[in-house]
Amino acid sequence: MASKTSADIIRDGLWNNNPALVQVLGLCPLLAVTSTVVNALGLGLATLMVLMGSNLAVSLIRNFVSESVRLPAFVMIIASFVTCAELLMQAFTYELYQILGIFIPLIVTNCAILGRADAFASKNAPGPALLDGAMMGLGFLLVLVTLGGLRELVGQGTLFADMQLLFGPAAARWVIRPFEHYPDMLFMVLPPGAFMGLGLLIALKNAIDTHLQEKRKAVATQEPVTSGSKRVRVTGHVS
Template structure:
């Protein structure tokens, strides 16, 4: 099995988390992004489940890609993904049942999430198992980051809290971990942020923010290249 160089590792991680971010650049998997980003706990839990499926499915697809006929690639990829999603679904049901009930159908729907199948087709079917596992995991983490930030925005604006529902993961004692930015006695609620339209608006702001940062970095790189060229001319 080929060893991944540090440069290749950095490239895969940068592309997965930032340059080709599934939620902000490829705009894939909008259904879970928009529905399950109403708070941090739901978004991060679904994102980590997706990351685990993408890690293992990427490695599995890459390991058997040379033995799969082209005309059977899609059904075999879906079969692998479905088996892994079933395992994750059973784990959630066994160990975090209350959260499992909240996430509902969106765990099984990871099977049809276009992010998972797209990476299996576009990357894992053309690269080695280590590269594919790394790409899948960090592509999932990139989506998890979007779900975390979007969930924090919607939860904070919509309910004035952070980490609402953390007790679904760590038990009733974790209710004390919930951060009430706006005191509970005010019964604050802003429905637009909690409902799906708030997800569309929040995602739009995140996409705009990423574009602004990319343009700023590009302008800075051009300035540095121009400065380096002037210094090179002056030294001649």
């Protein structure tokens, strides 16, 4: 099997094989914590860190771990990085850590992380494995933030509220209120709104993919038009 190029890895992580929109993995935290942008961003950054660290570590030890203990070793590596992420959040973003609660330790059981460790990192060199973890984590992060922004805007009429929980007191001024006297839509803040929002994002991606595929087919089936002109040289004698 031919190894993937860096461009392929980037496209897969961000779009073609996005863990949330295509693989549909990690839905428990995705649907639970995306009521606001700050919650989604906090969990997304933690997941990104764990994915990059675990992919790199798994790739480094791939030739030294026997098949019988491969998966337990991967889980231990992932759990170690999750513990690091948890301790960092407790130290620097304690209030956000309390809001996210159990969903930080549950990163250990995120199928997207274990799946990338087993399917890619254990079969590739550290460089591609690290890039794959970064792109898969970034793709998951972008979906989290997009869904969080959608739910926060429709549900509460704000964007980037409580960003001081992640970036400090100066970020309290980042909040955007596009609507005056917005009536809160509780439906979008609750779990049914998360399901509906994710469904809309998946539908949008599928529509874009279909449009691009039809466009490529149209270009491929279009016969090339070649036009040539013959130059006629007229010669004459002037008497």
